[in-house]
């Protein structure tokens with residue numbers, strides 16, 4: 001199937017072809033015709049499936065086809081809500097890219113940066129607004145947005161938005177929108193809460209599902225390298241150096257470890273940067289830009305900071321530490337092997353983490369091959385110690401020198417989703433506003 005056969009207009013086809021896409025991805029094949037028809041959509045798709053173009057292309061086309069509001073300032077006719085600033089910025093970039101040959105204007109608003117430049121852009125008038133919920137409500141409070149003319153609403157990564165505690169903000173936004181509109185809801189998972197939101201919001205939605213929940217992509221080769229905890233950094237430097245990896249995304253459990261690891265790698269001569277919730281928006285944007293441009297070879301990230309990151313054709317993902325919640329493993333490795341490209345996901349696993357590994361293997365319903373690298377074989381005399389579950393820097397510090405002092409227990413075999421929601425809530429103000 002070609003993009004032409006989906007019924008997209010010439011300006012969009014030109015932009016898509018300049019982007020180098022030859023064929024629509026499965027979600028695009030399903031979503032584009034339905035959205036063009038005006039259907040509401042409930043899309044089960046993770047990042048990496050091409051869902052952004054899947055909703056952006058038909059959204060642009062529908063805005064072009066719709067009657068323009070009367071003369072005067074442009075009205076915001078499409079609103080895209082995303083859970084994180086990074087995702088908002090990426091969606092905004094896609095809207096710009098795909099809409100480059102159309103006379104539509106868009107802008108993005110998210111927290112962590114000054115509100116005034118955003119207000120100036122809004123005052124000039126835009127057709128499409130991409131926003132995180134918290135900052136959008138700040139604008140509502142300051143009368144810098146009018147949401148009464150919205151024709152199309154997109155909720156991107158709806159499950160993340162709920163996980164991060166945005167449900168009240170979302171409800172407040174929904175109350176400001178016209179009843180008559182097209183709504184597109186995308187979510188990687190369908191919890192009861194999501195279904196409830198969808199029931200209230202969507203009118204006879206078309207259901208689209210492309211990647212099964214908690215299924216790791218076929219395009220990602222997964223491997224576990226068993227190693228002692230205190231040799232992980234050395235092994236990581238060795239893997240990067242000996243394989244000459246140019247672009248590696250590395251995950252840690254805590255902000256503290258992310259910082260420390262990026263400093264140590266840089267000391268080893270491997271340019272690295274850390275990205276996590278304690279970094280200013282400017283620092284995060286810079287780290288991501290440097291990573292994308294190749295200036296920084298290794299980006300060390302915590303789970304929340306990495307959510308929704310879209311880095312084209314990212315070849316390698318390393319789990320420096322396994323996540324406490326098995327589902328996060330699937331999200332982490334979903335950063336590679338995107339849109340048909342091959343990717344590699346390596347996990348450096350010490351004896352403390354064997355239980356987490358079992359949870360992950362149970363979730364993805366397969367055993368991950370274990371490969372010991374050179375002389376990094378784990379010392380069998382080292383006994384497992386409890387894993388510190390905290391994500392805050394305070395708990396991260398406890399990881400550093402006082403292993404014996406920690407009294408926390410390893411997570412239960414199936415760490416609950418409510419546990420995840422609780423942990424995330426603490427960070428949500430930083431993320432959305």
Ligand code: AMP
Nearest residue numbers: 021023024025047048049050051052339
């Ligand atoms: P997304 O799931 O929207 O985050 O997209 C994942 C990646 O796939 C992005 O880097 C897109 O640029 C890329 N992509 C989207 N559509 C296509 C396509 N039809 N062919 C190849 N790559 C695509």
